[in-house]
Amino acid sequence: MALLQIFEPGQSTVPHQHRRAIGIDLGTTHSLVATVRNSIATVLPDEHGRVLLPSVVRYGAEGVKSVGVEAAARQAEDPRNTLASFKRFMGRGLADVTRTHQGDLPYEFADAPGMVQIRTVAGVKSPVEVSAEVLRVLRQRAEASLGGELTGAVITVPAYFDDAQRQATKDAAQLAGLNVLRLLNEPTAAAIAYGLDNAAEGVYAVYDLGGGTFDISILRLTKGVFEVLATGGDSALGGDDFDRRIACWAIEAGQLPPLGPRDLRALQVEAREVKEALSSRDRARFHVRLQSGEPVDLTLDTATLESLGANLVAKTLKPCRQALRDAGVDITDIQGVVLVGGSTRMPMVRAAVAEFFGQAPLTNLDPDQVVALGAARQAHLLAGNRSGDDWLLLDVIPLSLGIETMGGLVEKIVPRNATLPIARAQEFTTFKDGQTAMRVHVLQGERERVEDCRSLAHFELRGIPPLPAGAARIKVTFEVDADGLLAVTAREESTGVSAQVAVKPSYGLADDDIARMLRDAFDHARDDLDARALAEAQVDADRLVDAVRAALAADGESLLSDAERSAIEARIVALVAARAGSDRSAIREATDALSTATDEFAARRMDASIRSALAGRSIESI
Template identity: 45%
Template structure:
């Protein structure tokens, strides 16, 4: 690693890609993006933490313990951030480590070091990246931009901010990962026109459509699935291998499961370059071909393209109007994905910037845009809210106030009224989602506006105002026209677990 002399008055602002499988950090030094590495010149940091009773290991040292100590080694935590216990049990029934439900319906990992939350795991990964920054510059970081999946909901974004707070990181912005990738290509290569970012990582899939023109990066629309990624390919491949086993003698379920997942991951990576891979698991030896693997993941790849198709129809965009397609995320190295994306968009995707590094590069460039003194990269970034917001109304329905893919920051007010005579309080239930029924949406918060005027039903007017900042985080104000009663909240509580399993 090269050391540089950083002037005392120079701010050190990190761009951080907090990933499901790997995390990275980058800075801009003299108009050049520098990816921060460890003492062994490794840029990637495995997003894995081992919680031994006497020592906590992060990254590469923790990765080596996934098989030997699976119960205390937490990986892919990004899939659990902001999720309820019921959601995790429903969507991830087989895990190599133990989880328990916490007092609010969320999840704890049960380890030798005690009960660990997903936010705790995130904070340890962030602290490890901070050490790389100090190793690089011999100074503490002043602030950071952290990227998140475009389709992260408000609760997932809040828990990411909470992890930054626990790590003593001054977080200046949450930046959507596909937007960061588009920034990297737009600023580094001068791309312009309508650009599609296909982002398939270890745990999430995002599709973002942007328009790049003369220093303006406008997000036209974004969509995705925040629990679809390379981890699902690993799990499906591990099940396929397990089905081919004649007999498994191991009685240690957690050891066998973690070992099988590790073998599946390695097999997947090898199949990127090889058409046939030998697999050895306990007392079984066999081969997995690329054709077999393609059949295993085919439906999930089709799901990603279906999401792309729906999003393009939503904004009335024809494939012929797409100038470039950018591939982001380690899972896009899989030949089938490259092939299917090329066929769908009828053009060869851009991969000139490493798909695993491009998000961190974009985050660092955006940090430099915000804090750098040079004028040549001054740009305007216009982002959107990925998921619609609204409140519960009579009948268990959600009424949307701000629709998905609306430009942010934004403030919007809608008027409601009471539903019975003499009503002096009103419950405001904030929701996020695209479905019509409350039960199918994510509950963000509930609060009560008290002491409103006692009138006949339909006379009292309640104004509900949503404000969304550049991070996509939400503030709510409810007020009554007659009495001037009002209540404001910043949605920073996680009571959504209590009644929602999404």
């Protein structure tokens, strides 16, 4: 699997081939997929011409499943098995979900540690699996539309998503059979779409109020560089909250009796429709028939909606102020404010944004589509479809990363809004003679106390060489990549021994869980899979051998010792021999062995090529 990712699309034997790449906006309320065709980004509709896929999954008895419009239409009928707004559960524990929703969700949650799980008629489901259902439908839509397998996908996430939420999204994409080129922040994706279409330069704000999340990003756009200066938000604030306020209003105004899950869901569905209607009208009828047969017939006007939602809108302004401060820009420096997310259609939101930024927001783009369109353009670029107008994206980490220290305090290691990628090292020592293991608790958030931050994981370092107390110097390196995902490595400095890092994610899935879900997903297609896997292994082997031979011819002389070179050549011979047979695992093993043996060589070539590019730069500038 890893090698497939490595050599596809790279090292393709067919140069300049167009690679099929897509951008997916995996939203709280609905999701969509876009691609770049003939250098134009375009959203892909389903066979009925519908672009938006409701992010709703319904599990029926006997493995029947529906996703999208059909599932959404039946949510009031079978609320327990019809899952909606599950993006809010990604990377979250049961306690988080019950705290933010106060029991108004119609689901039956399983009592399990880690990420929240939902009991359905088809078994216990993780939000990751449910999200994968939506992604799988979009993948199939794209494959049908583009006429073949995809090279990869860019999946968007709220900028304010923490590490657990990002990892959960990436897991869902992999579960759906997508090769993830990049996780891209939603406001950044919108900025790419807007910036490229309008040749925009200067400092822009992207205000993104979606169904369940709020993001604010401040970006500087300069000659092909999209530089995020700061980001902020609230990963549990969105259009859903307005719907709930309206539903509560209906319960009070209509003096309704205590309601069951079906009625509650029906009220929320109606609340959303009424809210949307009020974006273009002054008053709207709120009409629902309860399970008891009793009708609810009310009228909501914009003034009431504004009073219901006023403090939700106000809650978005504090992160705006903070982001401006973190970005080090004044409100008058903002060239334009881009609106993203369906909830920004509400006139009260537009008015609040206009007042805060002192200018009317830009509304010449579709707030539902702009994120997917930007993601498609980034995917097109990352897949290696060079078009001459390359751009560079520099994004930031939304929340500080830290570790637990004495007394339940958090020591910051990586500050929020640091540009990615970033690496920070921290030294630890042992406090007992002969101590060979230690635990590091990693958290994300801005507060000082452990209980006020998000627990990401416990890392256990093992294999520390036994030394007297305080003599071991363990350097733990925290690396955050361009996707905003954290990796931890550890090394004992005095002996140079690498400690093993075992990760226990607090709200993530263990590798075993993912393997099980993959098995479940592919159970029916096993035979197909075997034949395909052999073919893939052979293709990968051929590509690797070709690539290594080419690299040896170019740089083998200058970058490798004789011994290193003959070690690599021996592995080539072994792989060519395995490739001649039909034992898939033997081919994979020999491929992995050659790949490992050439890692250092590849790194040296890359380093040399960067150095020569930079040396050229220095001479030019003299």
